[in-house]
Amino acid sequence: MAVCEVCNNDYEMAFEVRTADATHIFDSLECAAQRIAPTCGNCQCRILGHGLQADGQFFCCAHCARQRGHTELVDHA
Ligand SMILES: [Zn+2]
Numbered sequence: 001m002a003v004c005e006v007c008n009n010d011y012e013m014a015f016e017v018r019t020a021d022a023t024h025i026f027d028s029l030e031c032a033a034q035r036i037a038p039t040c041g042n043c044q045c046r047i048l049g050h051g052l053q054a055d056g057q058f059f060c061c062a063h064c065a066r067q068r069g070h071t072e073l074v075d076h077a
């Protein structure tokens, strides 16, 4: 049994997610996303795909990156 570190749900199907510096325990992907996924620097949505990065900021898509002046970024097809 493991307890989700986001919502404290004690769930037998909880899973671990290992990041570069820590191991997290979650009961659902939604909780995992809430804790780990970066948010877009422009529209604040959760980035669940690869996203884009510029100057330490994450963006969900090239459109958002361009809105913030990062005209060099394009979507990875
Ligand atoms: Zn949870």
Ligand SMILES: [Zn+2]
Pocket: 040, 041, 042, 043, 044, 045, 059, 060, 061, 064
């Ligand atoms: Zn965005």
